[in-house]
Amino acid sequence: xxxxxxxxxxxxxxxxxxxxxxxxxxxxxxxxxxxxxxxxxxxxxxxxxxxxxxxxxxxxxxxxxxxxxxxxxxxxxxxxxxxxxxxxxxxxxxxxxxxxxxxxxxxxxxxxxxxxxxxxxxxxxxxxxxxxxxxxxxxxxxxxxxxxxxxxxxxxxxxxxxxxxxxxxxxxxxxxxxxxxxxxxxxxxxxxxx
Numbered sequence: 001x002x003x004x005x006x007x008x009x010x011x012x013x014x015x016x017x018x019x020x021x022x023x024x025x026x027x028x029x030x031x032x033x034x035x036x037x038x039x040x041x042x043x044x045x046x047x048x049x050x051x052x053x054x055x056x057x058x059x060x061x062x063x064x065x066x067x068x069x070x071x072x073x074x075x076x077x078x079x080x081x082x083x084x085x086x087x088x089x090x091x092x093x094x095x096x097x098x099x100x101x102x103x104x105x106x107x108x109x110x111x112x113x114x115x116x117x118x119x120x121x122x123x124x125x126x127x128x129x130x131x132x133x134x135x136x137x138x139x140x141x142x143x144x145x146x147x148x149x150x151x152x153x154x155x156x157x158x159x160x161x162x163x164x165x166x167x168x169x170x171x172x173x174x175x176x177x178x179x180x181x182x183x184x185x186x187x188x189x190x191x192x193x194x
Contacts, residue, residue, distance in 0.1 A: 010074040017065040022161045025065075029058055029164070032075070036082050043086045052171060053085045059168050120178075127177045131170060138166040 005016070006027050016024030033054055040050035057078065061068075068077075128136060137156065141147045142163075149167070153160045 011071070014065065014068065014072070014074060015070065017062070022159065025062055026160050028061070028074070029160075032078055033058055036078060039079065039082055040086050040089075044089055049089050053082065053089050055164070055168055055171070057081055057085055059164070123178065124174075127174060131173065135166045135170055138163055139170040142167055 005013070005023060008016075008024075008027075010028065010031075013024045013028050017028065036057060037050055037054040040053045041047065044050045044053065060081075061078070128139065131139065134156070138152055138158075141152045141155065142149070147155070149160055149163045152158070153163045156163070
């Protein structure tokens with residue numbers, strides 16, 4: 001009896017990925033994304049940054065599928081790569097971290113900060129509206145309506161892979177467009193968790 005694709009080993013799924021089988025990639029994504037996200041979150045302690053690190057790693061896996069050794073042990077390889085991604089995130093954001101006890105500080109409520117927040121909100125919406133309609137809708141459903149990738153795929157009649165690509169491309173776009181104004185993770189916190 002032949003095993004279903006979802007029951008195949010990582011080695012066979014990677015082999016299918018090398019043949020550009022996106023279903024095999026989706027299975028690997030589902031198999032590892034939650035565990036990698038939880039691993040990253042344990043150290044980063046920021047949901048948006050942990051998700052971004054996990055998404056970057058999983059899309060890197062798809063991009064490099066033809067270059068990976070056929071006998072690579074995927075689980076240890078991915079967790080080693082995630083460890084390096086976590087270190088990179090922590091190093092990058094070390095100087096930008098604000099202790100939580102400052103959250104109620106009156107200095108955060110001054111007119112200058114409110115003006116900057118208004119400017120950032122306007123700029124964010126301007127950049128969001130510049131995305132294609134489909135990419136914009138996927139991003140809004142993900143970040144504004146807090147829908148899962150699977151829910152978005154079902155609602156928009158898209159493949160899970162397409163949804164993930166839209167979100168990844170949108171985050172890259174915002175990171176590039178807003179890099180002079182605010183760290184992307186800070187922006188995500190301001191606009192999506194408040």
